[in-house]
Amino acid sequence: MQHRHINIFLSSTFRDMHSERDYIKKYVIPQLRNELQPYGITIDITDLRWGIDTTEDDEDLRESKVLHVCMDAIRKNRPYFIGLLGNRYGWVPSEQRTQRLIDTMGTSEREYFKMLEDRSVTEMEMLFGALADSELLKHSYFFLRDEKVYDQIPEPFRNDYIETEEARIEKLKSLKHKVMSYLEKHSADYNVFTYETKWDETKECLVSFQDFGAQLKKVLLDDILNGLDRVSDVTPEEYEDKILESVVYQRTSSFCGREEILNRLKKHFSSFTTGDNINGYFLTGFSGCGKTSIFCKLYEDLKAGGEYIVLAHAAGQTTASRSPEMMLKRWNSQLRKSLCISNKSSEDEQEEFNSLIVKAFHKGIKPIILIDSYDSFEWGYYSSEREDALRNLSFIPKYIPFVCTTLPGFSESAVTSNSSYSTIELEHFTRDEATQLIHKTLSQSLKELPGSALDVILSKQTPEGEFAFTSPLWLRIALSILDELGNKDFVEINKEAISRDDMKISSYIQRLADNFNPTPEGIFSQYLELSGSYFNKRIVMDAMLGAVISSSGISTYEISKLCGNEWDELEFESFAHWARPFFVQNEFTGRWNLNHDILKKVLSGRDENVISQMRGKYISILKDNLNSPDTCNELLCQLINHKDVATLMEVQDQITKIFNYPVYNAVYRLHGSMITTKAVEDFIATVAREHSDNEELLYITYCLAENCSPSSGTVEECLLLYKTLLENLPESFVYSSDRSKFITLTDIYKSLVYHARDISAYEEWNKIMDEFLVIYNRNKEINRSLFENYFAATNLAYIFTCWADIYPLLRWRMPNSTHQELAEKSTEQIVWIINEIAWLNSIKKLDDDIIDGLEPVKNFYTEEQIKRIEAAMQGISPSFKINTEQPKREDDSGWIAHCLNEYEKRKEEEKRIFEEKLQSKNAKESARRLEEYINENIKNRSDDNLDEYVKLYMRHAELLISEGNKDLGLEAMRICAGFVVNHAMHFQEMYDKEHRNDIITNNINSRMLSPVVEIVNWFAKNGEVDLAVRTMENLWHKGLVKFAFTPSGDGARKVMTMLINVYRNLGKMQRAEDFMEGCYEFFFLNPMPPEDVHINPANDAQLYCNLILANGQTQKCQEIVDRINDWPNFRYYDGELFGDYVAVRCFEDDWSIVAKIGTHKDSYKWGYADENGNEVIAPTFDEATYFSDDRAMVGMGNPDKTTHYAVYGMKYGYIDRSGAVVIPIEYEYASAFYNGEALVCKAGEFYYIDINGNKTRKYNPLNL
Secondary structure (H helix, E strand, O other), X not given: OOOEEEEEEEEOOOOOOHHHHHHHHHHHHHXXXXXXXXXXXXXXXXXXXXXXXXXXXXXXXXXXXXXXHHHHHHHHHOOOEEEEEOEOOOOOOOHHHXXXXXXXXXXXXXXXXXXXXXXXXXXXXXXXXXXXXHHHHOOEEEEEEOHHHHHHOOHHHHHHHEOOOHXXXXXXXXXXXXXXXXXXXXXXXXXXXXXXXXXXXXXXXXXXXXXXXXXXXXXXXXXXXXXXXXXXXXXXXXXXXXXXXXXXXXXXXXXXXXXXXXXXXXXXXXXXXXXXXXXXXXXXXXXXXXXXXXXXXXXXHHHHHOOOEEEEEEOOOOOHHHOHHHHHHHHHHXXXXXXXXXXXXXXXXXXXXXXXXXXXXHOOOOEEXXXXXXXXXXXOOOOHHHHHHHHOOOOOOXXXXXXXXXXXXXXXXXXXXXXXXXXXXXXXXXXXXXXXXXXXXXXXXXXXXXXXXXXXXXXXXXXXXXXXXXXXXXXXXXXXXXXXXXXXXXXXXXXXOOOOHHHHHHHHXXXXXXXXXXXXXXXXXXXXXXXXXXXXXXXXXXXXXXXXXXXXXXXXXXXXXXXXXXXXXXXXXXXXXXXOOOEEEOOOXXXXXXXXXXXXXXXXXXXXXXXXXXXXXXXXXXXXXXXXXXXXHHHHHHHHHOOOHHHHHHHHHHHHHHHOXXXXXXXXXXXXXXXXXXXXXXXXXXXXXXXXXXXXXXXXXXXXXXXXOOOOOOHXXXXXXXXXXXXXXXXXXXXOOOHHHHHHHHHHHHHHXXXXXXXXXXXXXXXXXXXXHHHHXXXXXXXXXXXXXHHHHHHHHHHHHHHOOHHHHHHHHOOHXXXXXXXXXXXXXXXXXXXXXXXXXXXXXXXXXXXXXXXXXXXXXXXXXXXXXXXXXXXXXXXXXXXXXXXXXOOOHHHHHHHHHHHHHHHHHXXXXXXXXXXXXXXXXXXXXXXXXXXXXXXXOOOOOHHHHXXXXXXXXXXXXXXXXXXXXXXHHHHHHHHHHHHHHHHHHHHHHHOOOOOOEOXXXXXXXXXXXXXXXXXXXXXXXHHHHHHHHHHHHHOHHHHHHOOOOHHHHHHHHHHHHHHHHOOOHHHHHHHHHHHHHHHHOOOOOOOOXXXXXXXXXXXXXXXXXXXXXXXXXXXXXXXXXXXXXXXXXXXXXXXXOOEEEEEOOXXXXXXXXXXXXXXXXXXXXXXXXXXXXXXEEOEEEEEEOOEEEEEEOOOOOOOOOOEXXXXXXXXXXXXXXXXXXXXXXXXXXXXXXXXXXXXXXXXXXXXXXXXXXXXXXXXX
16 A cells, blocks of 8 residues: 655634644544544644744844745645634735745746735735635635634733734635635535634633534545545554554654665665675664664665565564564565465464565565564564574574664574674764754754754753763654644743744743753653643543553553543543554554553653552453453453452453453463563462462462473473462461362472473472472371372372382483482382372272383383382282381482483583584585484484584584585585484384384384474575475485375374475475375375274365365365265274273274284284174284275284384285285285275385285375
């Protein structure tokens, strides 16, 4: 949408029309701006009550200047014109000065002024701006004041409103007649209106302009919008786009200076190549130093050049703009439009951005990125990897240049973590730049600051000695104050004991400037005071303070309730527009917020009692109007942030009803965006300390600790909320005889130890158990009846069984030499735990799964240790007599800490050695050392550190490239890519052989794909998309058997989706379709999906169908749907056991698959039983699936230690319904049969066979 700006010239006499002019500026223009903003239209009024500086001129020159300024303003403002006429005629310049003006005009303009003899400037304006041209008349509006009001005006003021000279009265009558007759003659619309008003004795001025304002707004709005389409609803992204364009227009219209930094940043974009060391600059500077204005000017200039797609985002201009997701949504929409793509390719905005940016780059389009106010982003809750990519802007490819503005202190983490980023510190505004800004800003409204006032402004200094003008924010506020002089100001101006009006104004402005506070905070306080004098002070302060105390902004309705009886909607709208540079509204939530931290700081520093009372009132308003999710969210923020426990309990049922989930889940959804971890921590501490007797509230608090505790970060961060809860519980709660309190306490500890285990915080885990055992043993001494409860006993048992895992888990971090000592300590601990659980089981029968969880890890303990554990386990049976003398357990937290410390040292030493091995400048040698080193150091599937080593390797390659060895660096990465692909595909085999585990399943370890994805992204970010594609295709090809067995697995889907997106982005739609068709066979012919999953390819067809539809092949999509409908809907469920079978898989309308124990207790042998339970095929196969085309796939070669399907090393073939093997068991993979064909793999080759085992056709959709 093209931006359009309109200026309207306002003509009237001055002294008697101050009130009308103020009303138009304060009320009418703000309403028009709000109405016109969705159309991309901005509007201003030209009010010349004070204008150019004429204080140094003599009277003759002064009047000439004024006449010329008036006529120039009318020319610039055409065609829109407003004329106000009361009972004064106005200033009449001399005939000689009028003639001088006419002499400077062109021939056509001189025609307007014929027959002008001794006429006022007001009449000249009306003639020149409207009456003399029938086209101008169509957009000209005249308002005549009803004369009845003059009877109300007291004598001392009458001369200001009523002419007394007969000649001037006649000229005024003539002017009014001329206006009406011209409009009757030349205009289809009779745009003359009479309005009524009243005299206010208290204010000593005219008031009651509501009808006048409404009429003026209507005619102007109808005129401006005539012929334009009414704005339809816009999306949130489109609204943000419009806000950005509006901000850019406002900031660039008065932009000046900053040439050096602008040229430097433009050069960064114009000269950038993919091999450059720096692709991103962070422009830093103090609040209010002009970063946003530079961002806007840069955006305007780069966009106007047409060379780039400028992806720009201004965070903090609206509430929604603070979300990184909104930024990505806007950019994705812009990229799709530029690439002529109609549909989204992914619901994941970051994933879609990555694919679109690659496509744009390879189509020769030049995307560049501009981000304003990085410090204003609200990061919300993301996974650690996702958050890092957003926070550090590493989701931006290295071949895309960007500039990002931010406050100091916010970008250090991003810059230090990425060698391709750098920082530029923005210098202060210079005196010359400040002077230019003042002149340019005021000249837009045809004003000029008197020299004396300019000197005052430029001499202002802060207490620290800094000139005030170095802050553009300070200047903007100062100029805003000066530009808005109104009736009250002009009353004071007229009191000046100076004869010339221009010198009165100059003197007043100088005094006003002299009183300006030299700091941004101070002058904003003055701005607030001034706002309170122009508008209802209660409305001003309640709106501003409401915006400060709210978390997501405050609604107009809520402000009206805060104001009570003093609320006036029109007054608020006018104030909101007056404060529009700082007080902004989100169009979609309707909530108002302050967009500058300095302003929030000023308001937050006001009287604490006032703010506290305001907050209490605000909470009451929210509580009484709890009818929407937005209001619920805001109320929850207030209650958590300010620990209002009583209100939370009062409204929790209402909130639950609105959200359809518990209040603690609602808080969790706001955590990280609108509610900080510190606020949750303080709330938890308050409840635990002061309200632990409230069982329901304590449960909510426990759930908050559980939900809001992160799973990544430091150990302290991950366990903080749990510890806060426990540390603040009073001793009377911890050692209470109340059974429900004891159950709650064990609930908390159970969640805490599980969380500590999940984040591998072994040292802290042991410390937690030490603390817990003190509580456990003391409660055991005080009141054993507490334990005679199923829930308490079960919680305790789970805590102990979880703790039993600590040493078996810790061993993976320790050298083999320490395992014997670990096993002995673990044995002692498990024996102690078993005895405790035996005691708990004796007083309250525990579930079998708790007992089963104590079974020791067999390849960790010695035979002797296993016997000791088994002996202890026998004590849980009824025949065992519990020994009351429990083995004393020593505190070994210090020893565990030592082990972990040794582990970290070893890990760092391995990294150091690895980095030394990468010093070679030979790419092949460097990659060989990487492969050797990793192979030598594979330890287990949770701790091989390959991700870290690959990242170190990537830095090595980047160093080679930065030193000018690009080919060498790329060669190194190509070799590395081949290695990590092999590692991802064969990791299980390597791992299991290393650890002598015979069970290897044919699936993709999704974690091992992470290093591959790192390298693929590295290739893409460095512009090597072909290498990225080849790496993914190589991964797919080498893992084809694994993908075939588990097509719905996370690993398979991840690779599949990435390849599809890459093909689509490169425009290789046919290749994408061929690839997806091959993938779909795996879904369609899957012989045995995971348990409880319906065997229905329709579940996985959406991606394939969407791809085909995007390619315009509607008929083919219908064929897929027909195939799905035709396909037998096989699904199985676990049936009831019968006979000596240990497992039964029931299929609809077909035989069941039944199993007996194999040669090992953990393995099955499978056969078949008919609908009546009669065995029809004996259980002799290691794996068996359903019949289709009277053939069932069976497998042999299971190492007899698992019931897993698709075990590595097994072979597959087919039987018929007699149980005879009709197709040999010799394939690495075999699918189900469909329409007489099955897909098999032998010796790495995939092909189709018929029901007799004959090869029918090849399978290789990628031709790899």
